[in-house]
Amino acid sequence: MSDDTRTEDADTAAASGVAAADCAPGLTLEEAAQGFAAIGSEARLAVVLALVKAGSAGLTVGDIQARTGMAASTLAHHLRFLAAGGLIFQEKQGRAVISRAAFDRLEHLAGFIMKECCADEWTPDAPAPDTPRHRTATDG
Template sequence: MDKISALQVFEALSSSARLDTYLLLVGAGGTGIVAGELASRLDMAPSNLSFHLKNLAHAGLVTVEQEGRFQRYRANLALMRQVTGFLTDHCCGGHPEQCAELAAPATSANASPSCCEP
């Protein structure tokens, strides 16, 4: 991943609405969530959600699949792994063994490490 691509991801996630949307999709894992359900869970107007989903899709953070009349969105977890790899490529001045805590699962109450395991 290059710096410009990483910046595009960070810019997309800099909006509270987009970050909330992305976190919901990460939590849904490979199942994803249809747009109407996302709008309902986020208490957001469908037109407003559409704007944010287009931004996330443009950054590559979400994928969309047509299912009849519905559009199902999924988080692009592979891209997020690339972003975290980009951030940690030069960990500890070229001594990644000193950065073991980065390899450990997140311990935040909101973290869901099982969604991202290979």
């Protein structure tokens, strides 16, 4: 991705009220949306989970087929979609194609969501927000 594209993505994120710095490291709001869209079906999620379980060695297309029960043409479609979304890598080894999970990208996606965990949760040592649910009857 070019620097110009990253600048445009940051402008888009800022226009939507989300600063680029608020996104997971190296991941813009648009990139996160694309990544989540890529695993947005049960079938593609099953493929990603199989590859994550396989670890860095990855799996051949035949191995993924055996683990997921998908037809070859359906699996090929999902693998192309996942590769385009940057969630998997594919490498030709002889006559076989080895697919591997893009662990860094998957970690960034998880981090994108988890960085917001409990951000709005009130804690006893934090000032109470001035909302009706936190006011007492004597507050007026």
